[in-house]
Amino acid sequence: MRKIGTIYQDFKLLPNRTVFENIAFALEIVGMTSKEINFTVPRVIDLVGLNGKEKNFPKELSGGEQQRVAIARAVVRQPKILIADEPTGNLDPKHAWDVVAVLEKINQHGTTVLMTTHNQDIVKKLKRRVITIDGGRISNDTSVKAGAK
Amino acid sequence: MIHLLKRGLNSMKGSNFKRKLINARRVFVIGSHSFIRNAWLSVAATVVMGITLACILLTLFANYTLTSTVKSFTDNIDVSIYFNANVSKEQIDEVSSEIRNDTSLGVKEVTYVSKEEARATYEASIKDSIKELQSLSQTNDDTFPASIKVKTYDTAKLQNVVEITRAKKYSKIVYKDSYKDDAKRVAVDRLGNIAKFLRNAGFIASILFGAISILVILNTIRMAIFNRKDEIEIMQLIGASKWYIRGPFLVEASIYGAIAGIFASAFFYLLVLGQAPKLGSYVEEIRPSVEKFQSLIWMIVPATLIIGILIGSFSAYLAIRKHLRFSHSK
Known part of the structure; x- marks a missing residue:
C-alpha cells in the first residue's frame, strides 16, 4: 500500500466525479470493496469537515473545500507521510487557514506532514520545524519541539 | 477517528x-x-x-x-485411351503402369474398362431406344474396344498422358484417345x-x-x-x-x-x-x-x-x- 500521500496547489481533482467519488477513487484503485469504501470514505469526509458536500462536484466547491477533498483523498489510505506542495497557493487567507487547520489535525493523528510554502505568515504562526531551501540547497533548518512529531 | x-x-x-x-x-x-x-x-x-x-x-x-x-468439374475431366481389338490385358496393364508410375503426371486414377463393360455401359445408356438396341444386336464384342480412363489432379497433365500413349512404341496397340483441346477442359x-x-x-x-x-x-x-x-x-x-x-x-x-x-x-x-x-x-x-x-x-x-x-x-x-x-x- 502506498505510504505517501500527496496534495497539490491545483488540487488535481477529477472534475466529473463527486466529492465522495473523488475520495473513493483512491480506494478503488487498490481493490477495496464497495462495502469497505462506503465505510471509510464518510469518516474521512467528516475528518476534513466536508459533511453534506458528498454529492457535490469540484466546480461547486470553494477553493478551500476543493483542497480539503484533495487532502481527504490523500489521507484515506493512511499514509505515513503527507506531502503538501503549496496547498494554500491558490487560496485566499481564510480558506488557506482552514486547510492548514486540517493538516494540523491530520498531523495530530500521527501522520508526518511535509508542506512546502512561500507563505511566511503560515510558517511563523505554525511554529513547526522549518527547512529553508535556496537555490536547491538547504540554507536553514530549525527544529521546533512544541507540537512537532 | x-x-x-x-x-x-x-x-x-x-x-x-x-x-x-x-x-x-x-x-x-x-x-x-x-x-x-x-x-x-x-x-x-x-x-x-x-x-x-x-x-x-x-x-x-x-x-x-x-x-x-x-x-x-475437374473430377469429371478425364481421357480415355482405346486399344485395338487384338490387344491383350497384359499389354494394356503395361501402358497403365507406365502412366501410373510417372510421378510427373500426378495421376489420380487409372480405370480399366473391358470390352464387355464398355458394351454393357452403352447398352444401359440406350435401353429406352428400341432402334438402337436393334442395331446393337447386330454388332460383336470387337465393336467396343477395351480402354483405360485416366484422371489427373491437374487437368493440364492430361496432354502429357496422351503424349505417352501416342508414342511410336504404342502405335500398334493404341487405337485412339478421347483427348482434344476441347472447350470443356479449357472452360x-x-x-x-x-x-x-x-x-x-x-x-x-x-x-x-x-x-x-x-x-x-x-x-x-x-x-x-x-x-x-x-x-x-x-x-x-x-x-x-x-x-x-x-x-x-x-x-x-x-x-x-x-x-x-x-x-x-x-x-x-x-x-x-x-x-x-x-x-x-x-x-x-x-x-x-x-x-x-x-x-x-x-x-x-x-x-x-x-x-x-x-x-x-x-x-x-x-x-x-x-x-x-x-x-x-x-
Missing part, C-alpha cells in the same frame, strides 16, 4: 486475488462506460470492424464454394483460374479492411486518450497502476470487436446463408457449402467474435503504447 480508518484498511489484509478481481471488474465497467460515452465514435469503429469480419466470412464461404465447384481450367483470382481478391480485401479497422480503432482510442489526458495524469498521481489506466481502453476496443463480430455473424448467417440456396439452381455446389457452414456455426460465430476482440485489443494496444506514456513505472 483514525482507529476507525485503520479498521477499514486492516480489512484489506487478506485475499490479494480478490482485490485483483475487484480491480478487473472495475476496469471492465470503466471501459464499458467509455464505450457508451463516445457513442458516435464507437459506432463508426464497430461498423468498420463489422465490415472487415463480414468480408472474412464471405471470403471463406466463397473460397469453399469455388473450390468445391472446381473440384466437382474448367478457366473456372479454376477465376476461382484462384477470386480467392486472392477476397484475401486481399480482408487484409485491406483489417488494416483499415486497425487504423480506425487506433485513432478512436487515441482520441479517447487525448480527451482524458488530465484524468489520466491525476490517476497516475494518485497511484493507479499502469494497467488500471490502460485496461479500460483495451476493454473499450474489445467491445467494438465483440459487437462487430456479432453483427458480422448475424449478417452472414441470416442474410448470406439465408439467401444463398436461391442461387442453388444455378450453382449446385452452393447447397453443400451452406450446409457445411451452418453445421459449423458453433465454431464460426465464436471464432468471429474472438478475431474481432483480438483486432480491437491489438489496435488499442498500439494506441496505448504510442500515446499513453507513464512518468513512473509501477
Whole structure:
C-alpha cells in the first residue's frame, strides 16, 4: 500500500466525479470493496469537515473545500507521510487557514506532514520545524519541539 | 477517528486475488462506460470492424464454394485411351503402369474398362431406344474396344498422358484417345483460374479492411486518450497502476470487436446463408457449402467474435503504447 500521500496547489481533482467519488477513487484503485469504501470514505469526509458536500462536484466547491477533498483523498489510505506542495497557493487567507487547520489535525493523528510554502505568515504562526531551501540547497533548518512529531 | 480508518484498511489484509478481481471488474465497467460515452465514435469503429469480419466470412464461404465447384468439374475431366481389338490385358496393364508410375503426371486414377463393360455401359445408356438396341444386336464384342480412363489432379497433365500413349512404341496397340483441346477442359481450367483470382481478391480485401479497422480503432482510442489526458495524469498521481489506466481502453476496443463480430455473424448467417440456396439452381455446389457452414456455426460465430476482440485489443494496444506514456513505472 502506498505510504505517501500527496496534495497539490491545483488540487488535481477529477472534475466529473463527486466529492465522495473523488475520495473513493483512491480506494478503488487498490481493490477495496464497495462495502469497505462506503465505510471509510464518510469518516474521512467528516475528518476534513466536508459533511453534506458528498454529492457535490469540484466546480461547486470553494477553493478551500476543493483542497480539503484533495487532502481527504490523500489521507484515506493512511499514509505515513503527507506531502503538501503549496496547498494554500491558490487560496485566499481564510480558506488557506482552514486547510492548514486540517493538516494540523491530520498531523495530530500521527501522520508526518511535509508542506512546502512561500507563505511566511503560515510558517511563523505554525511554529513547526522549518527547512529553508535556496537555490536547491538547504540554507536553514530549525527544529521546533512544541507540537512537532 | 483514525482507529476507525485503520479498521477499514486492516480489512484489506487478506485475499490479494480478490482485490485483483475487484480491480478487473472495475476496469471492465470503466471501459464499458467509455464505450457508451463516445457513442458516435464507437459506432463508426464497430461498423468498420463489422465490415472487415463480414468480408472474412464471405471470403471463406466463397473460397469453399469455388473450390468445391472446381473440384466437382475437374473430377469429371478425364481421357480415355482405346486399344485395338487384338490387344491383350497384359499389354494394356503395361501402358497403365507406365502412366501410373510417372510421378510427373500426378495421376489420380487409372480405370480399366473391358470390352464387355464398355458394351454393357452403352447398352444401359440406350435401353429406352428400341432402334438402337436393334442395331446393337447386330454388332460383336470387337465393336467396343477395351480402354483405360485416366484422371489427373491437374487437368493440364492430361496432354502429357496422351503424349505417352501416342508414342511410336504404342502405335500398334493404341487405337485412339478421347483427348482434344476441347472447350470443356479449357472452360474448367478457366473456372479454376477465376476461382484462384477470386480467392486472392477476397484475401486481399480482408487484409485491406483489417488494416483499415486497425487504423480506425487506433485513432478512436487515441482520441479517447487525448480527451482524458488530465484524468489520466491525476490517476497516475494518485497511484493507479499502469494497467488500471490502460485496461479500460483495451476493454473499450474489445467491445467494438465483440459487437462487430456479432453483427458480422448475424449478417452472414441470416442474410448470406439465408439467401444463398436461391442461387442453388444455378450453382449446385452452393447447397453443400451452406450446409457445411451452418453445421459449423458453433465454431464460426465464436471464432468471429474472438478475431474481432483480438483486432480491437491489438489496435488499442498500439494506441496505448504510442500515446499513453507513464512518468513512473509501477
